Amino acid sequence: MSDSSTPPVRPATDLLEHALEHEQVVFANDPASGLRAIIAIHSTALGPGLGGTRFYPYASTADALADVLALSRGMTYKAAVTGLDLGGGKAVIIGDPTTQKTEALLRAYGRFVESLGGRYLTACDVGTYSEDMDVVARECSYVTGRTEEHGGAGDSSVLTAYGVFRGLQAAAESVWGDADQADVLAGRTVGVAGVGKVGRHLVGHLLEAGAEVVVTDVSADAVARVRDEHPGVRAVESTEALVASALDVYAPCALGGALTDDVVAQLSARIVCGAANNQLAHAGIEKLVEDRGIVYAPDYVVNAGGLVQVADELEGFSFERAKLRAGRIYDTTRSILERAKSDGVPTATAADRIAEQRIVEVGRLRSIWLR
Structure with a gap:
């Protein structure tokens, strides 16, 4: 939903401490489609965590984890200060979207989001687009940022x-x-x-x-x-x-x-x-x-x-x-x-x-x- 960088790699102990500030951090691995993803839910105090899905070729899983933890916390504060009844969440898919993004991978990701039962609502971010959200939505009810053709907002x-x-x-x-x-x-x-x-x-x-x-x-x-x-x-x-x-x-x-x-x-x-x-x-x-x-x-x-x-x-x-x-x-x-x-x-x-x-x-x- 907006751009940001991959932060410097933190020591493992720091990452674990940061993760424990979140309500839930979930890893997904689907070898059949090549999906490797992380969803971080920072807070649901004001409502379900809403945040985009970033598809990015992180150098390491530690980089991906550091990014998703920082971004999900930011979403909590963003929703709160904006007056929305939403919490903070974010997702990252590890990989190069120009070569690894497929229907199978996006649908596997949709099933992953669905498994959280609505605690996390996903949308677009760096490396993902409204058209991708339409594919994710074929497996998942908790998707926003869809194309206008499917009743969504289009390009956020x-x-x-x-x-x-x-x-x-x-x-x-x-x-x-x-x-x-x-x-x-x-x-x-x-x-x-x-x-x-x-x-x-x-x-x-x-x-x-x-x-x-x-x-x-x-x-x-x-x-x-x-x-x-x-x-x-x-x-x-x-x-x-x-x-x-x-x-x-x-x-x-x-x-x-x-x-x-x-x-x-x-x-x-x-x-x-x-x-x-x-x-x-x-x-x-x-x-x-x-x-x-x-x-x-x-x-x-x-x-x-x-x-x-x-x-x-x-x-x-x-x-x-x-x-x-x-x-x-x-x-x-x-x-x-x-x-x-x-x-x-x-x-x-x-x-x-x-x-x-x-x-x-x-x-x-x-x-x-x-x-």
Whole structure:
């Protein structure tokens, strides 16, 4: 449902401790189809865990486990801060989707999800698409992010990008203007790292708002496609070159861990707001970002539009309703920036506090009701 990186390999003891913070972690192995997968359910305090299925050629099972554990936790916080009655879950399929994705494998994966009895609802993520979810749904009832042909929301990157844009507007107003300035991004230089599913749509929103856009991507084809659609877009050869550029906004929209010590030290941007998950490379870096006077719009807050979109399918999908809900990411971002200022804490901490408060308060009410 949005992009993120494979984190560095943790020591086995750390991974086990991290896993024990989750309600359930399940491994799947189906030699007949080649399926090797992991589902992590972080929390069902607010409802079933909803999160995408990532199909990625991890270097090791430890890498895959580290990724799914971090992503599922992020989904818990994303759903909570967005006000959804959903918990956090995520799945990874280990392998190269360009060569190993087959009907048999996807259907085997569907049976795996079905076996969890609805504690986990799956959707698209890196390496999987709505068409794949249609195949998974042939074996499973707990699937969202399906094609429009099958009554689904289609490509969730559309509202992911829209939510990031609305979050960026809120952050930009806090730095350069106020809510009465519709053109607060006009003339500002925004660097977008990653112009795949989400970044490409975000570029369109930024240009419509009058921003100057600079892009980079590991895929030359992705850059070429964006520049064909928007000839005014500039491109640089690498993320390193983009970070070193004169920017007003840095938008990481590819892989996670984007905000390292070196990146934060180099950034000229006043705002970081992008679609990638798990942007903070390590605990404590949010303080370094704050100390440099950079406003960080927490990733799981602004990239929640995709979750909103696929969650809307559970009610019978309406794009207009889902877009309205995704637009409220603007209000959520503003409230987090205000909370950070009033509490005297980094924005990432403020977002966590708001999410955790809802998990505790509403989760307690749900547990009483369910008795």
